[in-house]
Amino acid sequence: MCQHTLTLRAQKVPPSICFPWRTVSQTMHQSIPSLRSTVVCLLMLITGSLQQCLPLCVQASSAASTNTGRSTRQSTPSRPPFLAHVTDNTLDRARRVALQRHEKAVAQALENYPTNQQPPDSLNADATTATATGLDSYVIDAAGSVPDFADQLQRVVHVTTPPLLSRDECRNVIDMAESHFQQNNIPWSMQTSGQYKVAGFWIKNIPAVHAWFTHLVQTRLFPLLARTYPDFVVSPHDLCVDNAYLFKYDPETGRRTDIHTDSGCLSFTIALSGTDDYTGGGTWFEGLQPLQGLQGNEHAQQDAPSWNHVLSMEAGQVTIRPGGVKHCGHAVNTGIRYIIGGFCMHQNKPEIVRQLLTPPPITDSSEDDTNSVDILEAAVVLNPKCDASYGLLADRYKQNGLIEKAKQVLEYCVQHVHPTSGEVNFSLGSIYMAEQDYVKAKACFETCLAVDDCDVEALMGLAHTASQVGDTTTEEVYYQRVVATPGASDTIRASAFCNLGVLHENNDIELHYYKQSIALAPTKFAPRYSLGCAYASRESWKAAIRVFREAMTIVPNEEGQRQTLQNMYTAAMHVVQTEAADSPGRSQQEVLERFRNLMGKENFEILASSAKQ
Ligand SMILES: O=C(O)CCC(=O)C(=O)O
Numbered sequence: 001m002c003q004h005t006l007t008l009r010a011q012k013v014p015p016s017i018c019f020p021w022r023t024v025s026q027t028m029h030q031s032i033p034s035l036r037s038t039v040v041c042l043l044m045l046i047t048g049s050l051q052q053c054l055p056l057c058v059q060a061s062s063a064a065s066t067n068t069g070r071s072t073r074q075s076t077p078s079r080p081p082f083l084a085h086v087t088d089n090t091l092d093r094a095r096r097v098a099l100q101r102h103e104k105a106v107a108q109a110l111e112n113y114p115t116n117q118q119p120p121d122s123l124n125a126d127a128t129t130a131t132a133t134g135l136d137s138y139v140i141d142a143a144g145s146v147p148d149f150a151d152q153l154q155r156v157v158h159v160t161t162p163p164l165l166s167r168d169e170c171r172n173v174i175d176m177a178e179s180h181f182q183q184n185n186i187p188w189s190m191q192t193s194g195q196y197k198v199a200g201f202w203i204k205n206i207p208a209v210h211a212w213f214t215h216l217v218q219t220r221l222f223p224l225l226a227r228t229y230p231d232f233v234v235s236p237h238d239l240c241v242d243n244a245y246l247f248k249y250d251p252e253t254g255r256r257t258d259i260h261t262d263s264g265c266l267s268f269t270i271a272l273s274g275t276d277d278y279t280g281g282g283t284w285f286e287g288l289q290p291l292q293g294l295q296g297n298e299h300a301q302q303d304a305p306s307w308n309h310v311l312s313m314e315a316g317q318v319t320i321r322p323g324g325v326k327h328c329g330h331a332v333n334t335g336i337r338y339i340i341g342g343f344c345m346h347q348n349k350p351e352i353v354r355q356l357l358t359p360p361p362i363t364d365s366s367e368d369d370t371n372s373v374d375i376l377e378a379a380v381v382l383n384p385k386c387d388a389s390y391g392l393l394a395d396r397y398k399q400n401g402l403i404e405k406a407k408q409v410l411e412y413c414v415q416h417v418h419p420t421s422g423e424v425n426f427s428l429g430s431i432y433m434a435e436q437d438y439v440k441a442k443a444c445f446e447t448c449l450a451v452d453d454c455d456v457e458a459l460m461g462l463a464h465t466a467s468q469v470g471d472t473t474t475e476e477v478y479y480q481r482v483v484a485t486p487g488a489s490d491t492i493r494a495s496a497f498c499n500l501g502v503l504h505e506n507n508d509i510e511l512h513y514y515k516q517s518i519a520l521a522p523t524k525f526a527p528r529y530s531l532g533c534a535y536a537s538r539e540s541w542k543a544a545i546r547v548f549r550e551a552m553t554i555v556p557n558e559e560g561q562r563q564t565l566q567n568m569y570t571a572a573m574h575v576v577q578t579e580a581a582d583s584p585g586r587s588q589q590e591v592l593e594r595f596r597n598l599m600g601k602e603n604f605e606i607l608a609s610s611a612k613q
Pocket residue numbers: 247257262267268269270282283284327328329330339340341342
């Protein structure tokens with residue numbers, strides 16, 4: 001029998017696994033299937049409400065002109081030069097698309113959260129029209145802009161003082177949620193938020209919480225929003241809830257949310273837990289500055305060691321702000337933090353740009369031109385200060401194979417709109433890396449990290465750029481940071497562990513790293529294949545065969561299959577030869593049978609048929 005050689009180079013998880021095209025994390029809230037019906041929008045069109053709304057659309061689209069933050073940026077041209085070709089017709093069509101989306105979203109919102117209907121008597125009886133007596137306010141000092149109504153909705157985050165809900169009420173809501181899952185014997189589902197997962201549920205899906213929530217919104221939250229944004233919301237009845245969820249952050253399963261914007265022009269976050277209930281956690285806001293900090297020494301607060309743009313609230317406190325402000329929920333270190341997040345729309349003020357950035361699911365049977373590049377180009381033209389649009393447009397160009405155009409859009413955004421946008425810098429870094437421009441790639445990923453030191457995708461990018469220039473020490477540092485990052489997903493930690501194993505090839509710790517990786521991502525091929533190689537290089541032939549056999553069940557491509565089979569074959573040969581030396585009387589038939597059993601019939605047959613070819 002011929003002696004095959006082992007191909008024992010362990011496999012790093014290739015960068016393609018680590019670099020999905022990361023889009024603006026607004027997508028977080030799109031992942032939930034929408035049931036929006038097309039009927040309403042068609043009716044509205046027929047009855048002429050499109051015409052009525054058009055002035056509002058124009059207002060929305062020109063709304064980006066003010067930046068409420070202190071920063072002075074280079075002035076942004078009204079339209080980026082590479083979008084000179086976008087015609088007025090295209091803009092009108094985009095407005096109509098956005099308006100249709102808006103009408104459908106409002107109809108769906110009122111169906112999900114019927115805030116326009118009288119609450120049931122049982123709830124009405126204890127109706128509280130509690131007024132928050134005070135608000136603490138923080139400004140957002142950051143480049144970029146919210147997608148719509150930037151001149152009406154100041155980029156300010158308000159926190160209610162005192163709490164809007166009593167501690168008992170918060171406890172009661174948590175109990176309702178927990179008992180729903182216990183009684184139905186189901187775990188909390190995991191919602192995807194960009195790079196992270198967090199345990200939670202959509203409030204409309206849990207009846208008891210839903211009824212309480214709808215009532216709370218009608219009696220306390222909408223009135224609070226109307227009082228706080230009197231130039232934008234004339235009456236609480238103007239508003240509706242696009243989406244609302246309850247999140248449960250805990251250190252094991254709860255993770256954190258990615259930096260994102262919400263799907264509505266106004267948002268609120270209700271703290272159901274207080275700072276006694278957990279450590280870590282809190283809401284991070286991009287560029288958050290206490291108002292007082294701005295009046296005196298501008299940088300006093302910024303430089304204070306405790307100030308890290310994170311707001312922590314006590315149970316019952318609520319933050320309200322424009323939905324387009326970037327934020328995230330931090331991972332907790334201990335304890336549990338429950339929050340409710342809600343995104344509101346103004347029923348009569350369509351958010352033109354956000355709607356253009358939020359296409360309905362592909363399955364939607366409307367005539368909405370979801371995939372069209374010109375819709376995203378129009379979004380950029382309608383609000384050239386909103387960096388979210390640039391990221392999505394570049395993403396679309398990239399999907400269409402137009403890498404140079406994508407790069408141009410991203411570079412423009414970094415230079416003129418938002419130098420530290422995480423999405424844009426990550427996408428640009430990925431392009432530079434593909435072009436093997438590791439210096440520029442590194443700079444982009446470092447910018448992402450400066451904004452969010454938990455950005456594990458940027459850490460993986462930096463590890464990869466270090467690897468490409470042969471700096472394995474730095475490469476290792478970044479992988480170690482990934483595996484130590486609270487809230488990092490199992491998949492990305494698994495990739496980092498696998499690559500740590502490869503960096504430590506032939507050291508004992510190599511095995512440990514691959515096993516960690518497999519435990520986190522049991523269906524990933526690379527760590528299993530690499531563990532097989534590690535066993536084989538230590539001449540632990542039977543262990544190697546076992547792991548290669550497992551790898552064969554999840555092998556992603558022909559090359560992987562070829563290498564795995566070849567290594568398995570060699571390992572099996574060693575076992576058979578050793579056994580033959582110990583008991584020399586075996587017939588050739590017996591040896592072959594043993595060989596087949598070691599490899600597994602299915603693998604043996606693939607090998608046999610490939611040998612025949
Ligand atoms: O956990 C938090 O504080 C933020 C959650 C969030 O993204 C939101 O409420 O919109």
